[in-house]
Amino acid sequence: MDKEQQLGRWRLVLGKYAEQGLGGGLSARFAEIDELMDFLYGREYGEGRGIRGEEQDGEAESREGGKGPSQLTVPSWINKIQELFPKETVERLERHALEKYDLTELLTDARVLEKLEPNMALLKQILSFKGMMSPEVLATARGIVAKVVDELTRKLENQVRNAVMGRRNRNTSTTMGSSRDLDFKRTIRKNLRHYDPETHTLVLERVYFFRNLQRYNPWNVILCVDESGSMLENVVHAAVMAGIFAKLPAITTKLVIFDTEVVDLSGHASDPVEALMSVQLGGGTDIGKALAYCESLVVTPARTILVLISDLFDGGGYQPMYAHIASMIEAGVKIICLTALDRDCVGSYDKTAAKRLTAMGASVASLTPGELANWIGEVIK
Numbered sequence: 001m002d003k004e005q006q007l008g009r010w011r012l013v014l015g016k017y018a019e020q021g022l023g024g025g026l027s028a029r030f031a032e033i034d035e036l037m038d039f040l041y042g043r044e045y046g047e048g049r050g051i052r053g054e055e056q057d058g059e060a061e062s063r064e065g066g067k068g069p070s071q072l073t074v075p076s077w078i079n080k081i082q083e084l085f086p087k088e089t090v091e092r093l094e095r096h097a098l099e100k101y102d103l104t105e106l107l108t109d110a111r112v113l114e115k116l117e118p119n120m121a122l123l124k125q126i127l128s129f130k131g132m133m134s135p136e137v138l139a140t141a142r143g144i145v146a147k148v149v150d151e152l153t154r155k156l157e158n159q160v161r162n163a164v165m166g167r168r169n170r171n172t173s174t175t176m177g178s179s180r181d182l183d184f185k186r187t188i189r190k191n192l193r194h195y196d197p198e199t200h201t202l203v204l205e206r207v208y209f210f211r212n213l214q215r216y217n218p219w220n221v222i223l224c225v226d227e228s229g230s231m232l233e234n235v236v237h238a239a240v241m242a243g244i245f246a247k248l249p250a251i252t253t254k255l256v257i258f259d260t261e262v263v264d265l266s267g268h269a270s271d272p273v274e275a276l277m278s279v280q281l282g283g284g285t286d287i288g289k290a291l292a293y294c295e296s297l298v299v300t301p302a303r304t305i306l307v308l309i310s311d312l313f314d315g316g317g318y319q320p321m322y323a324h325i326a327s328m329i330e331a332g333v334k335i336i337c338l339t340a341l342d343r344d345c346v347g348s349y350d351k352t353a354a355k356r357l358t359a360m361g362a363s364v365a366s367l368t369p370g371e372l373a374n375w376i377g378e379v380i381k
Helices: 003-014 016-022 028-045 074-084 087-100 120-132 135-165 184-190 229-245 272-277 287-296 318-331 351-360 369-380
Strands: 168-174 209-212 219-226 251-258 262-264 304-309 334-341 363-367
Touching (some): 028 074, 120 135, 120 229, 120 272, 135 229, 135 272, 219 229, 229 251, 229 272, 251 287, 262 287, 287 304, 334 369, 351 363
Parallel strands (some): 219 304, 334 363
Antiparallel strands (some): 168 209, 251 262
Protein backbone atom coordinates (compact mmCIF):
# COMPACT_ATOMS: atom_id res chain seq x y z
CA MET A 1 0.00 0.00 0.00
CA ASP A 2 1.55 3.33 -1.05
CA LYS A 3 1.60 6.52 1.04
CA GLU A 4 -1.33 8.08 -0.83
CA GLN A 5 -3.55 5.09 -0.05
CA GLN A 6 -2.48 5.10 3.60
CA LEU A 7 -3.24 8.80 3.97
CA GLY A 8 -6.53 8.35 2.14
CA ARG A 9 -7.66 5.59 4.46
CA TRP A 10 -6.65 7.47 7.59
CA ARG A 11 -8.47 10.55 6.28
CA LEU A 12 -11.65 8.54 5.76
CA VAL A 13 -11.39 7.09 9.27
CA LEU A 14 -10.66 10.41 11.00
CA GLY A 15 -13.04 12.58 8.99
CA LYS A 16 -12.72 15.80 7.06
CA TYR A 17 -11.52 17.81 10.08
CA ALA A 18 -8.28 15.77 10.05
CA GLU A 19 -7.42 16.72 6.48
CA GLN A 20 -5.12 19.63 7.38
CA GLY A 21 -3.24 17.59 9.95
CA LEU A 22 -2.59 14.82 7.44
CA GLY A 23 -0.99 17.32 5.10
CA GLY A 24 -2.87 16.72 1.87
CA GLY A 25 -6.13 16.21 0.06
CA LEU A 26 -7.75 13.05 -1.20
CA SER A 27 -7.36 11.32 -4.52
CA ALA A 28 -10.43 11.27 -6.77
CA ARG A 29 -11.44 7.76 -5.64
CA PHE A 30 -11.14 8.52 -1.93
CA ALA A 31 -12.82 11.90 -2.42
CA GLU A 32 -15.87 10.16 -3.90
CA ILE A 33 -16.05 7.73 -0.98
CA ASP A 34 -15.66 10.63 1.44
CA GLU A 35 -18.53 12.51 -0.17
CA LEU A 36 -20.79 9.47 0.11
CA MET A 37 -19.91 8.95 3.77
CA ASP A 38 -20.27 12.65 4.61
CA PHE A 39 -23.66 12.74 2.90
CA LEU A 40 -24.88 10.37 5.65
CA TYR A 41 -22.61 10.67 8.65
CA GLY A 42 -22.21 14.46 8.44
CA ARG A 43 -25.46 14.50 10.40
CA GLU A 44 -23.42 13.70 13.51
CA TYR A 45 -22.18 17.30 13.28
CA GLY A 46 -25.51 18.86 12.38
CA GLU A 47 -24.76 18.74 8.65
CA GLY A 48 -26.35 16.97 5.70
CA ARG A 49 -29.94 17.76 6.64
CA GLY A 50 -30.94 18.31 3.04
CA ILE A 51 -31.19 14.68 1.94
CA ARG A 52 -34.18 14.16 -0.31
CA GLY A 53 -35.31 12.71 -3.62
CA GLU A 54 -34.90 14.29 -7.03
CA GLU A 55 -36.71 17.61 -7.52
CA GLN A 56 -39.68 17.43 -9.86
CA ASP A 57 -37.92 19.64 -12.41
CA GLY A 58 -34.81 17.44 -12.25
CA GLU A 59 -32.72 20.14 -10.57
CA ALA A 60 -31.05 19.22 -7.28
CA GLU A 61 -30.34 21.87 -4.69
CA SER A 62 -26.75 21.82 -3.47
CA ARG A 63 -25.68 20.92 0.04
CA GLU A 64 -22.80 22.61 1.78
CA GLY A 65 -20.05 20.37 3.06
CA GLY A 66 -16.46 19.52 2.31
CA LYS A 67 -14.62 21.78 -0.16
CA GLY A 68 -17.57 22.51 -2.40
CA PRO A 69 -21.25 21.97 -2.94
CA SER A 70 -22.43 18.37 -3.23
CA GLN A 71 -24.79 17.45 -6.04
CA LEU A 72 -25.81 14.18 -4.41
CA THR A 73 -29.49 13.35 -4.09
CA VAL A 74 -31.04 10.30 -2.46
CA PRO A 75 -31.26 8.31 -5.74
CA SER A 76 -27.73 9.19 -6.81
CA TRP A 77 -26.41 8.38 -3.32
CA ILE A 78 -28.06 4.94 -3.46
CA ASN A 79 -26.68 4.31 -6.95
CA LYS A 80 -23.14 5.26 -6.01
CA ILE A 81 -22.89 3.26 -2.78
CA GLN A 82 -24.16 0.20 -4.67
CA GLU A 83 -21.47 0.73 -7.29
CA LEU A 84 -18.58 1.30 -4.87
CA PHE A 85 -19.26 -0.96 -1.90
CA PRO A 86 -19.98 -4.67 -1.35
CA LYS A 87 -23.52 -5.78 -0.54
CA GLU A 88 -22.94 -6.08 3.22
CA THR A 89 -21.62 -2.51 3.43
CA VAL A 90 -24.52 -1.19 1.35
CA GLU A 91 -27.03 -2.87 3.67
CA ARG A 92 -25.32 -1.35 6.71
CA LEU A 93 -25.34 2.16 5.20
CA GLU A 94 -29.02 1.83 4.28
CA ARG A 95 -29.86 0.55 7.75
CA HIS A 96 -28.03 3.46 9.41
CA ALA A 97 -29.82 5.92 7.14
CA LEU A 98 -33.19 4.56 8.21
CA GLU A 99 -32.66 3.59 11.83
CA LYS A 100 -30.04 6.02 13.07
CA TYR A 101 -30.82 9.16 11.09
CA ASP A 102 -34.57 8.66 10.45
CA LEU A 103 -34.21 9.34 6.73
CA THR A 104 -37.75 8.32 5.89
CA GLU A 105 -37.29 9.87 2.44
CA LEU A 106 -35.80 6.51 1.50
CA LEU A 107 -39.23 4.98 2.03
CA THR A 108 -41.47 7.63 0.50
CA ASP A 109 -40.02 7.75 -3.03
CA ALA A 110 -40.76 4.68 -5.15
CA ARG A 111 -37.67 5.27 -7.31
CA VAL A 112 -35.46 5.22 -4.24
CA LEU A 113 -37.25 2.40 -2.46
CA GLU A 114 -36.94 -0.01 -5.38
CA LYS A 115 -33.15 0.44 -5.32
CA LEU A 116 -32.80 -0.64 -1.69
CA GLU A 117 -31.62 -4.13 -0.80
CA PRO A 118 -34.55 -6.30 0.40
CA ASN A 119 -33.75 -7.56 3.91
CA MET A 120 -35.25 -7.84 7.39
CA ALA A 121 -34.11 -4.37 8.46
CA LEU A 122 -35.79 -2.75 5.45
CA LEU A 123 -38.95 -4.83 5.93
CA LYS A 124 -39.23 -3.62 9.54
CA GLN A 125 -38.87 -0.01 8.42
CA ILE A 126 -41.54 -0.47 5.76
CA LEU A 127 -43.97 -1.85 8.33
CA SER A 128 -43.22 1.09 10.63
CA PHE A 129 -43.68 3.81 7.98
CA LYS A 130 -46.15 2.30 5.51
CA GLY A 131 -48.81 4.68 6.79
CA MET A 132 -46.81 7.55 5.23
CA MET A 133 -46.61 5.93 1.81
CA SER A 134 -48.57 6.87 -1.29
CA PRO A 135 -50.33 4.05 -3.20
CA GLU A 136 -47.47 3.98 -5.74
CA VAL A 137 -44.80 3.66 -3.05
CA LEU A 138 -46.91 1.14 -1.13
CA ALA A 139 -47.04 -1.11 -4.20
CA THR A 140 -43.24 -1.04 -4.41
CA ALA A 141 -42.99 -1.70 -0.66
CA ARG A 142 -45.30 -4.70 -0.97
CA GLY A 143 -42.96 -6.20 -3.56
CA ILE A 144 -40.02 -5.81 -1.16
CA VAL A 145 -41.99 -7.39 1.68
CA ALA A 146 -42.85 -10.31 -0.62
CA LYS A 147 -39.18 -10.88 -1.50
CA VAL A 148 -38.08 -10.96 2.14
CA VAL A 149 -41.00 -13.19 3.16
CA ASP A 150 -40.31 -15.60 0.29
CA GLU A 151 -36.67 -15.85 1.33
CA LEU A 152 -37.57 -16.52 4.98
CA THR A 153 -40.17 -19.11 3.92
CA ARG A 154 -37.67 -20.86 1.65
CA LYS A 155 -35.20 -21.17 4.54
CA LEU A 156 -37.74 -22.41 7.07
CA GLU A 157 -40.37 -24.41 5.20
CA ASN A 158 -38.67 -27.81 4.94
CA GLN A 159 -37.46 -27.67 8.53
CA VAL A 160 -40.91 -26.77 9.84
CA ARG A 161 -42.68 -29.36 7.68
CA ASN A 162 -40.32 -32.15 8.77
CA ALA A 163 -40.58 -31.18 12.44
CA VAL A 164 -44.37 -30.96 12.50
CA MET A 165 -45.51 -33.57 9.98
CA GLY A 166 -43.50 -36.48 11.29
CA ARG A 167 -40.12 -38.04 11.79
CA ARG A 168 -38.58 -40.81 9.70
CA ASN A 169 -39.44 -44.38 10.57
CA ARG A 170 -36.17 -46.27 10.11
CA ASN A 171 -37.83 -49.62 10.68
CA THR A 172 -39.83 -49.59 7.43
CA SER A 173 -39.09 -48.54 3.87
CA THR A 174 -40.98 -47.59 0.75
CA THR A 175 -40.12 -47.32 -2.94
CA MET A 176 -41.68 -43.86 -3.12
CA GLY A 177 -40.01 -40.85 -1.55
CA SER A 178 -37.68 -37.92 -1.86
CA SER A 179 -33.90 -37.78 -1.77
CA ARG A 180 -33.83 -36.57 1.86
CA ASP A 181 -35.54 -39.87 2.90
CA LEU A 182 -33.27 -42.18 0.87
CA ASP A 183 -32.41 -45.40 2.76
CA PHE A 184 -28.83 -45.83 1.52
CA LYS A 185 -27.99 -49.02 3.44
CA ARG A 186 -31.10 -50.92 2.42
CA THR A 187 -30.81 -49.75 -1.19
CA ILE A 188 -27.20 -50.95 -1.46
CA ARG A 189 -27.87 -54.25 0.35
CA LYS A 190 -30.89 -55.13 -1.80
CA ASN A 191 -29.05 -54.37 -5.05
CA LEU A 192 -25.68 -56.02 -4.36
CA ARG A 193 -26.54 -58.91 -6.68
CA HIS A 194 -26.48 -56.42 -9.56
CA TYR A 195 -22.89 -55.37 -8.88
CA ASP A 196 -20.63 -55.54 -11.98
CA PRO A 197 -17.03 -56.35 -10.85
CA GLU A 198 -15.56 -55.48 -14.26
CA THR A 199 -16.86 -51.92 -14.30
CA HIS A 200 -17.08 -51.59 -10.52
CA THR A 201 -20.66 -50.40 -10.97
CA LEU A 202 -23.71 -51.05 -8.83
CA VAL A 203 -26.89 -51.07 -10.90
CA LEU A 204 -29.92 -50.02 -8.83
CA GLU A 205 -32.93 -52.08 -9.76
CA ARG A 206 -34.93 -50.73 -6.84
CA VAL A 207 -34.45 -47.72 -4.56
CA TYR A 208 -35.73 -47.68 -0.97
CA PHE A 209 -36.85 -44.72 1.15
CA PHE A 210 -37.71 -44.31 4.82
CA ARG A 211 -41.40 -43.90 5.51
CA ASN A 212 -42.57 -40.81 7.38
CA LEU A 213 -44.66 -41.23 10.50
CA GLN A 214 -47.63 -39.09 11.48
CA ARG A 215 -48.37 -37.51 8.15
CA TYR A 216 -51.56 -35.95 9.47
CA ASN A 217 -51.80 -34.25 12.83
CA PRO A 218 -55.27 -32.86 13.56
CA TRP A 219 -54.22 -29.97 15.77
CA ASN A 220 -55.29 -26.35 16.03
CA VAL A 221 -52.45 -23.80 16.31
CA ILE A 222 -53.25 -20.27 17.50
CA LEU A 223 -50.48 -17.69 17.10
CA CYS A 224 -51.22 -14.72 19.38
CA VAL A 225 -48.71 -11.98 18.57
CA ASP A 226 -47.89 -8.72 20.37
CA GLU A 227 -47.44 -6.10 17.63
CA SER A 228 -45.82 -3.40 19.78
CA GLY A 229 -42.72 -1.82 18.25
CA SER A 230 -40.22 -3.85 20.30
CA MET A 231 -41.73 -7.09 18.97
CA LEU A 232 -41.67 -6.18 15.27
CA GLU A 233 -39.21 -8.84 14.08
CA ASN A 234 -41.21 -11.41 16.04
CA VAL A 235 -44.34 -10.32 14.15
CA VAL A 236 -42.55 -10.97 10.86
CA HIS A 237 -41.44 -14.46 11.84
CA ALA A 238 -44.88 -15.25 13.28
CA ALA A 239 -46.57 -14.31 9.99
CA VAL A 240 -44.12 -16.48 8.05
CA MET A 241 -44.65 -19.40 10.42
CA ALA A 242 -48.43 -19.01 10.12
CA GLY A 243 -48.08 -19.15 6.34
CA ILE A 244 -46.09 -22.38 6.56
CA PHE A 245 -48.44 -23.98 9.11
CA ALA A 246 -51.44 -23.08 6.93
CA LYS A 247 -50.06 -25.32 4.15
CA LEU A 248 -49.83 -28.40 6.35
CA PRO A 249 -52.66 -30.97 6.09
CA ALA A 250 -55.09 -31.32 8.98
CA ILE A 251 -53.70 -28.33 10.90
CA THR A 252 -55.92 -25.31 11.45
CA THR A 253 -53.95 -22.09 11.89
CA LYS A 254 -55.22 -18.92 13.55
CA LEU A 255 -53.24 -15.67 13.53
CA VAL A 256 -54.20 -13.01 16.07
CA ILE A 257 -52.35 -9.68 16.37
CA PHE A 258 -52.82 -7.34 19.31
CA ASP A 259 -51.75 -4.18 21.10
CA THR A 260 -54.56 -2.58 23.14
CA GLU A 261 -56.94 -3.87 20.46
CA VAL A 262 -57.21 -7.36 18.95
CA VAL A 263 -57.22 -8.08 15.21
CA ASP A 264 -57.90 -11.55 13.84
CA LEU A 265 -55.80 -12.04 10.70
CA SER A 266 -56.64 -15.74 10.34
CA GLY A 267 -58.13 -15.01 6.94
CA HIS A 268 -54.63 -14.00 5.83
CA ALA A 269 -52.79 -16.80 7.66
CA SER A 270 -51.89 -18.45 4.37
CA ASP A 271 -50.66 -15.12 2.93
CA PRO A 272 -47.96 -13.67 5.22
CA VAL A 273 -47.42 -10.68 2.94
CA GLU A 274 -51.05 -9.59 3.23
CA ALA A 275 -50.95 -10.31 6.97
CA LEU A 276 -47.91 -8.09 7.48
CA MET A 277 -49.29 -5.30 5.32
CA SER A 278 -52.41 -5.38 7.53
CA VAL A 279 -50.45 -4.84 10.74
CA GLN A 280 -51.05 -1.45 12.37
CA LEU A 281 -48.28 -0.95 14.91
CA GLY A 282 -49.55 0.52 18.15
CA GLY A 283 -48.24 1.61 21.50
CA GLY A 284 -49.95 -0.09 24.45
CA THR A 285 -50.40 -3.77 25.24
CA ASP A 286 -53.39 -5.65 26.65
CA ILE A 287 -52.43 -9.31 26.78
CA GLY A 288 -55.45 -10.33 28.83
CA LYS A 289 -57.83 -8.95 26.20
CA ALA A 290 -55.99 -10.85 23.44
CA LEU A 291 -56.04 -14.10 25.43
CA ALA A 292 -59.77 -13.72 26.09
CA TYR A 293 -60.33 -13.60 22.34
CA CYS A 294 -57.99 -16.55 21.69
CA GLU A 295 -59.79 -18.60 24.34
CA SER A 296 -63.02 -18.03 22.41
CA LEU A 297 -61.37 -19.68 19.39
CA VAL A 298 -60.64 -22.93 21.27
CA VAL A 299 -63.01 -25.73 20.17
CA THR A 300 -61.06 -28.87 21.12
CA PRO A 301 -58.71 -27.92 23.98
CA ALA A 302 -56.84 -31.22 23.98
CA ARG A 303 -55.92 -30.65 20.33
CA THR A 304 -55.06 -26.95 20.61
CA ILE A 305 -51.68 -25.25 20.90
CA LEU A 306 -51.57 -21.57 21.85
CA VAL A 307 -48.35 -19.72 21.02
CA LEU A 308 -48.27 -16.37 22.83
CA ILE A 309 -45.50 -14.17 21.43
CA SER A 310 -44.97 -11.22 23.75
CA ASP A 311 -42.51 -9.57 26.12
CA LEU A 312 -45.20 -10.16 28.81
CA PHE A 313 -45.30 -6.51 29.90
CA ASP A 314 -49.07 -6.12 30.22
CA GLY A 315 -50.43 -2.58 30.27
CA GLY A 316 -53.95 -3.91 30.84
CA GLY A 317 -53.09 -5.52 34.19
CA TYR A 318 -51.64 -8.96 34.83
CA GLN A 319 -54.53 -10.74 36.54
CA PRO A 320 -56.65 -11.17 33.36
CA MET A 321 -53.60 -12.65 31.58
CA TYR A 322 -52.99 -15.12 34.41
CA ALA A 323 -56.68 -16.02 34.63
CA HIS A 324 -57.05 -16.86 30.93
CA ILE A 325 -53.79 -18.83 30.85
CA ALA A 326 -54.91 -20.85 33.89
CA SER A 327 -58.34 -21.49 32.38
CA MET A 328 -56.93 -22.76 29.08
CA ILE A 329 -54.28 -24.94 30.73
CA GLU A 330 -56.94 -26.49 32.96
CA ALA A 331 -59.03 -27.24 29.86
CA GLY A 332 -56.08 -29.03 28.25
CA VAL A 333 -54.67 -26.39 25.89
CA LYS A 334 -50.90 -26.62 25.37
CA ILE A 335 -49.42 -23.15 25.87
CA ILE A 336 -45.98 -21.76 25.07
CA CYS A 337 -45.11 -18.13 25.76
CA LEU A 338 -42.32 -16.88 23.52
CA THR A 339 -40.48 -13.82 24.76
CA ALA A 340 -38.67 -13.77 21.41
CA LEU A 341 -39.18 -15.54 18.08
CA ASP A 342 -36.29 -14.55 15.88
CA ARG A 343 -32.83 -15.57 14.70
CA ASP A 344 -31.01 -14.27 17.79
CA CYS A 345 -33.55 -15.18 20.51
CA VAL A 346 -32.76 -11.94 22.32
CA GLY A 347 -35.38 -9.79 23.94
CA SER A 348 -36.29 -7.89 27.08
CA TYR A 349 -39.25 -9.38 28.93
CA ASP A 350 -41.05 -9.38 32.28
CA LYS A 351 -39.22 -12.07 34.23
CA THR A 352 -41.70 -12.01 37.11
CA ALA A 353 -44.59 -12.76 34.76
CA ALA A 354 -42.51 -15.44 33.02
CA LYS A 355 -41.89 -17.22 36.36
CA ARG A 356 -45.55 -17.03 37.28
CA LEU A 357 -46.66 -18.48 33.93
CA THR A 358 -44.10 -21.27 34.18
CA ALA A 359 -45.38 -22.19 37.65
CA MET A 360 -48.90 -22.36 36.20
CA GLY A 361 -47.80 -24.96 33.63
CA ALA A 362 -47.07 -22.87 30.54
CA SER A 363 -43.77 -23.22 28.72
CA VAL A 364 -41.82 -19.96 28.55
CA ALA A 365 -38.83 -19.56 26.25
CA SER A 366 -37.05 -17.56 23.58
CA LEU A 367 -36.83 -19.65 20.41
CA THR A 368 -35.82 -19.46 16.79
CA PRO A 369 -38.61 -20.32 14.32
CA GLY A 370 -37.01 -23.72 13.76
CA GLU A 371 -36.94 -24.44 17.48
CA LEU A 372 -40.61 -23.48 17.76
CA ALA A 373 -41.42 -25.96 14.99
CA ASN A 374 -39.52 -28.69 16.85
CA TRP A 375 -41.43 -27.88 20.07
CA ILE A 376 -44.79 -28.08 18.30
CA GLY A 377 -43.69 -31.29 16.58
CA GLU A 378 -42.90 -32.89 19.95
CA VAL A 379 -46.26 -31.84 21.39
CA ILE A 380 -48.35 -33.29 18.58
CA LYS A 381 -46.36 -36.52 18.46
